[in-house]
Amino acid sequence: MAAVFAARGARCTILTTPVNADIIRQAVDRANDANLRGTAGSKAIDISLMPFPDVGLPPGVENAMSLSSFQEDYRANFMGAVHLVREPFEQFLADHRPDAVVSDSFFSWTVDAAAAHGVPRLVFQGTSVFARSCNESMLTTTSSADDDPEALASLPGLPHRIELRRGQMMDPRKHPGPWAFSQSNNAADQRSFGEVFNSFHELEPDYVEHFHATLGRRAWLVGPVKIATKDSSNALSAKADASSCLRWLDTKRAGSAVYVSFGTVTRFSPAELREIARGLDLSGKNFVWVVSSSSGTDDWSQWMPEGFAELTAPHADDSRGFVIRGWAPQTRILNHRSIGGFMTHCGWNSVLEAVSGGLPMVTWPRYADQFYNEKLVVEVLKVGVSVGARDYASPMDAHEVIGGEVIAGAITRLIGESEEADLIRNKASELGVMARSAVEEGGSSYNDVGRLLDELMARRRSSIEAGEDVRRVPAAHGV
Template identity: 45%
Template structure:
């Protein structure tokens, strides 16, 4: 294989999984590396390109002015026919059934061949791939290219995953309503069995988790969208007890201060930012509740109505981002939006909203991107996890950092039929616990503001995340230069 000269910039290939929560932070990561003199190339499919192309174009348009290297985009076909998905269904946003989700995961293994071809044809110094692409560790090793893992979640989630695989505490449980104590962690972490994927019911999930751990252990290390002060105990646990290398370079959202850029992150926003800004400007500081359950969550209409009734009873103004639902907005009580709400149908400029002074709390599904964006804005969270790493993320927010309160969700699941209904009065009380006048609310808000300041310091010159980024680039450059001798 042809070798780089030392004068050439480091070249990193980024390959995110096909979901907004994975793609958007990976693009932010590529922008961050490019801003530090690295040549960045992002690999994705044709149908997924429009999700990230505007952000890349905006970055590249400013690259010449700021003497930055532009980001390149490489497109490969999605194997729709091979796995039985309809043409154009190339992103988790389009997944509506468990069967489709299985087919999407099956498609992952079929990207090995085009990935190999790129490594064969281009001079790549390192790859940063999603943890779901377990084969990419072996692929990179075959070409003597270091593979870094990016999962889009925090270090705490990795530590919990390691403990579950290492000790298998769920194997001893006898009933559905038992509590699991996650062994070997710096804090006592208890979970309901129903809040976790059950390996007995989903053995394929357990096997895949083992495959991901094996692939990660063979990799160069992890690049994490987090910062040291958010997960300090678990960073030390991960590095020293588990023995894995990790560079915390986030929160990535804090590198996006440009209004135009934030309006381009993800799908086209469904509301004009000026309209949203004018509405927020008309509200008192800290008086608005922002509600968003992410891009791929499914909420039943009956649950949406309970949320609406709870928001109305809370007496707080709100911005609520809703996906398209069956029957449109028939579940919305008549007159509620006009009385105190702004409902955004589709994609919203979340970072801009969270950082507006009128926003006083964030009701969230606890996706890691949303958690870090809320934390970075210094906004307390009301946590309503649904699936994936979200119940673990809730522990970071509510129990470890104490910058939020839990709504009390108890069931892990991708679709509404697995969930118990959370009633309006519970929602109303949770809002009061973070936005009310009581001592608990005041304490949560104070801790959230303080953690937000720590997040900002982490990405500034001299901060922990800035130092980790520079260290990683230096290590990869030194490795590349040693190979060139």
């Protein structure tokens, strides 16, 4: 997103901690190489470091990905750190006086901190406008009276009839901490200058209108940012299996393989992993499966079905599958001609990457906004098939085991030879075209970025005319 703003002339600074700075530094360098707009040799995007608070975490644990390798006891410490970075944040505002601050919804305190320094706070939403609207409906209308997890609950006030089972929703009694956290964040977001989404109007037009007109919220859709910046952050790493995977895909016919990945944090039990393996085998389709290190078991003998190793032998000419342990070049895999579908947990980044690639999805949500995103993919956009996940739980909690036969059925519905599969693929392809058009000059996201920066500049000029102290960074815009 910083690269998107920088491409339009803004000076951006990313304020983060040392470990996270190392993770993003290469992407920032690439963005700066593409946007040589700084004055006197300055960079379009800077990284400013703040210390990670001492909250009793092991060294190097500064984000949720690294936290997932440790016990649940550390999560409370980690969430405490979210509030303790307020002091260096406020010091940065006092020293630099930017024209705006973009902060994640989880940092709810930034709205008051920014206001104290006369800086408008923009909320970054790492999800869809659809999910944001569903969450707003849930937080304001959900009753806990029904204990039956299979009971259907309707989310009122939305453009479509959206129903979820109670077991697919956050329960304020089972999850009192996350519920209170969501309520607090939502209240802070409503007091902010507006919200910025990595999405585009054509993907969810009814919900953009709902967000503006019905909820009275200000929003700018500026994505898909990976397409807008031509970001190659999924470039091949030195890992042999990453490059071997693409060579293996080169041997398969177009649209014949399903890509299976559930993000960096989601955990699966050995029993679930076994059923995924069985489902991939039973489907008869080619597949690339990313088994995340956060799945909780490095002993594959606990779950690998008999014969599965032979199915995925990397050097066999007739192998149907390729398994990657840990990191994978997801964008490159999704854009490979042999991939015909994506089995995903419905995290928004993954959904948007599938949409951008014109790919249909097999949906398997687990927690957070993922059940909402599944509804958008399957019921509103009609570019997906659900495996039927029914239970909302944290990344660390156990889930219902879905059988291999069900998994295989969802895969074959998606990339099989049927009228339904053809319709889904055609709609997904159309969305891919829309995604690419949105970020081109004159497209909806391109125009939203311009409107946002114009509004911030108008606010700055108004402050100058009013005689306010505007010691700003020396740039056309500062974010």
